[in-house]
Amino acid sequence: MRIGANLVIGGTLFALVVIAGVLAPWLAHTDPVMDANLMNAEEPPGGAFWFGTDAQGRDIYSRVLYGARISLTVGIVSQLINTVIGVCLGLSAGYWGGWWDDFVSGLTNLVLAIPSLIFALALMAILTPGLTSLLIALGLTNWSFTCRLARASALSLKSQGYVQAAKVLGYGDVRIMVTQLLPNMLGPIIVIGTLGMGGAVLAEAALSFLGLGIRPPFPSWGSMLSDARDQITTAPWISIFPGLAIFITVLGLNLLGDGLRDILDPQGRAGKA
Amino acid sequence: MFAFLLRRVLQTVPIILAVALLIFVLFSVIPGTFASSLGDDGRNVMDAQVIERVNRQLGLGDPLHVRFGNYVLQLASLDLGTSFRTRQPVTAVLAARMWPTLQLCFAAMVIAIVLGVPLGFVAALKPGSLIDTLSMVGAVSGLSLPKFWLGLLLMYLFALKLGWLPSFGYGDGGLRYIVLPAIALGVAPLALLARTTRAAVLEILNADFVRTARSKGMSERQVVHWHLARNALVIVLTTVGLQFGSVIGQAVIVEKLFAWPGLGSLLVDSVSLRDIPVVQGSILVIVLFFLFVNTLVDVLCALIDPRIKYS
Amino acid sequence: MSAAPLLQVDDLRIDLALGDERFAAVQDVSFSIGRGETFGLVGESGCGKSITALALIGLLRPPLRLAGGTVRLDGREIQSLRAAEMRRLRGKRISMIFQEPMTALNPVSPVGRQIAEMFVLHEGATWQEAERRAVEALASVRVAAPERRAKDYPHQLSGGMRQRVMIAIALACSPDLLLADEPTTALDVTVQAEILDLVRDLCAAKGTAVLMISHDLGLIANACRRVGVMYAGRIVETRAAEEVFRAPSHPYTSGLVASLPLLGARAKEGRRRLKEIAGVVPSVAGFPHGCRFHPRCGRASDLCREDDPGPTPLPGDGLVRCHHHG
Numbered sequence: 001m002r003i004g005a006n007l008v009i010g011g012t013l014f015a016l017v018v019i020a021g022v023l024a025p026w027l028a029h030t031d032p033v034m035d036a037n038l039m040n041a042e043e044p045p046g047g048a049f050w051f052g053t054d055a056q057g058r059d060i061y062s063r064v065l066y067g068a069r070i071s072l073t074v075g076i077v078s079q080l081i082n083t084v085i086g087v088c089l090g091l092s093a094g095y096w097g098g099w100w101d102d103f104v105s106g107l108t109n110l111v112l113a114i115p116s117l118i119f120a121l122a123l124m125a126i127l128t129p130g131l132t133s134l135l136i137a138l139g140l141t142n143w144s145f146t147c148r149l150a151r152a153s154a155l156s157l158k159s160q161g162y163v164q165a166a167k168v169l170g171y172g173d174v175r176i177m178v179t180q181l182l183p184n185m186l187g188p189i190i191v192i193g194t195l196g197m198g199g200a201v202l203a204e205a206a207l208s209f210l211g212l213g214i215r216p217p218f219p220s221w222g223s224m225l226s227d228a229r230d231q232i233t234t235a236p237w238i239s240i241f242p243g244l245a246i247f248i249t250v251l252g253l254n255l256l257g258d259g260l261r262d263i264l265d266p267q268g269r270a271g272k273a
Numbered sequence: 274m275f276a277f278l279l280r281r282v283l284q285t286v287p288i289i290l291a292v293a294l295l296i297f298v299l300f301s302v303i304p305g306t307f308a309s310s311l312g313d314d315g316r317n318v319m320d321a322q323v324i325e326r327v328n329r330q331l332g333l334g335d336p337l338h339v340r341f342g343n344y345v346l347q348l349a350s351l352d353l354g355t356s357f358r359t360r361q362p363v364t365a366v367l368a369a370r371m372w373p374t375l376q377l378c379f380a381a382m383v384i385a386i387v388l389g390v391p392l393g394f395v396a397a398l399k400p401g402s403l404i405d406t407l408s409m410v411g412a413v414s415g416l417s418l419p420k421f422w423l424g425l426l427l428m429y430l431f432a433l434k435l436g437w438l439p440s441f442g443y444g445d446g447g448l449r450y451i452v453l454p455a456i457a458l459g460v461a462p463l464a465l466l467a468r469t470t471r472a473a474v475l476e477i478l479n480a481d482f483v484r485t486a487r488s489k490g491m492s493e494r495q496v497v498h499w500h501l502a503r504n505a506l507v508i509v510l511t512t513v514g515l516q517f518g519s520v521i522g523q524a525v526i527v528e529k530l531f532a533w534p535g536l537g538s539l540l541v542d543s544v545s546l547r548d549i550p551v552v553q554g555s556i557l558v559i560v561l562f563f564l565f566v567n568t569l570v571d572v573l574c575a576l577i578d579p580r581i582k583y584s
Numbered sequence: 585m586s587a588a589p590l591l592q593v594d595d596l597r598i599d600l601a602l603g604d605e606r607f608a609a610v611q612d613v614s615f616s617i618g619r620g621e622t623f624g625l626v627g628e629s630g631c632g633k634s635i636t637a638l639a640l641i642g643l644l645r646p647p648l649r650l651a652g653g654t655v656r657l658d659g660r661e662i663q664s665l666r667a668a669e670m671r672r673l674r675g676k677r678i679s680m681i682f683q684e685p686m687t688a689l690n691p692v693s694p695v696g697r698q699i700a701e702m703f704v705l706h707e708g709a710t711w712q713e714a715e716r717r718a719v720e721a722l723a724s725v726r727v728a729a730p731e732r733r734a735k736d737y738p739h740q741l742s743g744g745m746r747q748r749v750m751i752a753i754a755l756a757c758s759p760d761l762l763l764a765d766e767p768t769t770a771l772d773v774t775v776q777a778e779i780l781d782l783v784r785d786l787c788a789a790k791g792t793a794v795l796m797i798s799h800d801l802g803l804i805a806n807a808c809r810r811v812g813v814m815y816a817g818r819i820v821e822t823r824a825a826e827e828v829f830r831a832p833s834h835p836y837t838s839g840l841v842a843s844l845p846l847l848g849a850r851a852k853e854g855r856r857r858l859k860e861i862a863g864v865v866p867s868v869a870g871f872p873h874g875c876r877f878h879p880r881c882g883r884a885s886d887l888c889r890e891d892d893p894g895p896t897p898l899p900g901d902g903l904v905r906c907h908h909h910g
Contacts, residue, residue: 481684
């Protein structure tokens with residue numbers, strides 16, 4: 001069954017990456033930042049250096065493992081921020097309506113008018129490069145879909161009988177939103193969240209590649225690829241492994257998201273494809 | 274029809290203004306001004322007095338509301354300011370870089386549409402078949418590929434190893450130069466279009482009106498031509514519009530990788546150099562372009578689907 | 585029986601595939617419809633009447649499958665025809681109208697064109713000629729200003745008008761048999777009668793036989809000459825329409841008749857409260873052993889729990905499946 005396959009393969013890939021990141025200090029052979037020996041610069045894969053070394057003589061294998069920590073942290077945390085913002089804004093906008101709804105809708109349209117990478121790029125231009133800034137930038141630019149979904153769900157659910165019943169019982173607005181409305185939209189939100197994590201990993205890699213994310217010498221997969229460009233003629237293997245790592249991580253998350261969608265959101269409320 | 278068009282265009286005006294405001298606010302609080310970046314990598318070795326003089330020259334010393342007022346006035350006269358770095362008018366700087374970006378985005382979307390839509394169609398008409406499984410696996414892989422990695426691999430294989438295509442740059446503007454960047458940029462929208470088209474066609478094939486069509490005695494081929502195509506087109510067109518926007522944003526990555534002289538690479542360079550007017554100007558132009566594409570798609574959809582005009 | 589029937593269905597069986605298992609959603613269904621006759625198929629939702637019709641016209645799609653029995657149209661077996669040959673019958677010899685006119689028409693095509701398609705498909709007409717005849721067809725289904733209406737899109741028309749368009753499409757090429765699957769259920773009560781009259785008049789004029797499907801026994805009894813009552817995938821009783829009301833044989837039929845609300849004069853003599861049939865319709869995967877109706881039946885005995893009753897012929901070309909009928 002194709003449904004199961006997505007979930008299993010995606011879950012396995014993602015789990016592998018998580019394990020790699022969590023166990024990096026034990027699985028790695030060297031320190032990813034400090035162990036730079038120019039004598040070993042640009043060694044091809046083999047022997048002590050499973051993935052070869054880069055221009056600074058650092059072991060790529062170890063850097064890829066530690067890079068998993070960065071990508072996963074960014075992916076998970078920034079998507080969490082996005083989800084929280086999206087749900088809070090969308091849920092309240094749909095439930096309360098009125099000027100607040102108009103404001104949130106206007107804000108959403110505004111954010112949607114700017115391509116998300118450009119927006120994140122602009123934010124990173126203002127903030128000093130680094131992990132925290134990256135989390136903020138990515139966390140503030142990708143909440144629109146979740147917001148729209150939460151708003152649509154709130155609008156359709158708020159006239160349901162059990163919500164009216166809760167009001168009659170004296171439940172406060174926030175309590176109603178959290179206990180009555182939120183559980184009914186969790187499925188699609190989880191789907192969007194999972195797929196969004198993949199997008200966040202790609203975005204972090206892209207920003208780091210452009211020099212506006214995680215700066216060298218920290219082992220972000222994206223910045224590793226940026227360095228690799230200059231060495232492409234002399235040491236092409238530097239380009240392969242970090243990119244492969246990104247690919248596996250994002251593929252795992254995408255498959256996982258697809259698999260979850262078949263279970264949690266069969267009607268496709270989270271949006272098509 | 275004209276009223277619809279007018280309404281749609283007018284809807285974008287407040288968004289443009291809001292974006293302009295947002296950009297201004299964002300970049301007026303930027304720490305580390307242009308002058309300080311003139312020193313090495315922000316290590317601020319420049320004399321504080323020199324920095325202050327440069328700032329005053331560039332008008333950065335004025336209070337916020339004055340600066341905003343000037344900004345709005347300039348925008349109204351379509352003046353995007355002057356580049357800090359080259360002292361050229363921003364509009365001139367942008368104009369030189371717009372065409373390559375348009376070319377690249379257009380080429381990438383052509384690849385995505387020409388390959389992605391038929392693929393999705395075929396996959397939906399034969400669900401569960403080998404071609405369906407292969408294309409969907411391919412699609413999800415295409416969506417997971419980092420563009421710069423794909424670009425690097427393409428560059429390595431086709432330019433360096435095989436020597437068929439140039440490895441970077443705009444060159445003489447010939448077609449050879451745009452191939453690799455367009456592929457790198459176009460794979461993701463291709464994948465998404467294939468998936469969306471497949472989902473749309475599958476949904477329509479199970480729709481009630483298709484059952485009616487079959488009950489009339491139509492062959493599957495006739496069903497596809499007379500009933501399916503137009504209905505699927507609306508969904509596909511909407512996705513194309515959304516993807517175009519994503520492509521415009523993602524072009525930044527591909528332009529930087531392939532040293533493509535477009536708005537994207539200009540934006541990235543200007544951010545590093547803290548050349549604020551150029552940064553603001555390029556973001557504004559990119560957003561304008563994005564809104565234009567969206568409006569165009571909406572209008573096309575309204576032309577095809579008679580239900581939209583009347584809503 | 586005088587002339588050979590137009591449609592003869594024997595032991596029809598339709599399977600539903602759930603996971604790896606196969607369930608018989610419809611079983612041992614047999615009935616016949618004479619030329620120009622209106623036959624009603626009545627039963628609750630989920631009893632299998634709609635999929636029976638879809639099986640006759642060859643429009644069953646997975647997970648449903650025609651798994652047994654014969655369907656004879658004018659003496660010729662059609663249940664195992666190749667797709668291309670079955671297609672030739674659709675629209676020309678057998679037509680169908682559906683329950684939801686809202687979604688049954690192509691939203692992006694003018695209704696006139698959708699009617700015109702029939703003439704182009706089956707009678708080799710040019711588009712120009714077909715569009716002209718489409719306007720005539722609209723007039724025949726009593727649509728006012730047919731030339732203008734022909735250019736409208738489905739969403740611009742009311743539910744009743746859309747159903748008229750569907751009827752025009754289905755009867756355009758004067759088929760021998762019209763399958764009408766709950767054609768009025770989704771319409772306003774005031775429009776229902778008009779649509780039913782329209783179907784009756786047009787089919788009488790063209791000599792088209794009708795298989796009318798509904799859950800509304802009153803509607804069926806009024807519109808049809810003979811009635812088949814379906815329960816849990818089986819026909820439990822086939823009678824002439826007045827007989828069904830006057831002297832229902834199967835306990836389920838009795839229950840249906842009794843549950844009809846009484847109005848006016850009849851109400852005075854009858855009960856005030858609506859009578860219901862206790863229990864619920866079993867799902868396909870859980871048909872009871874023995875007679876399928878026995879859990880809800882007032883006359884159930886041990887025999888009924890063990891033995892699934894076969895068809896017992898009744899006078900006047902009827903039949904019933906019950907150990908305690910009458």
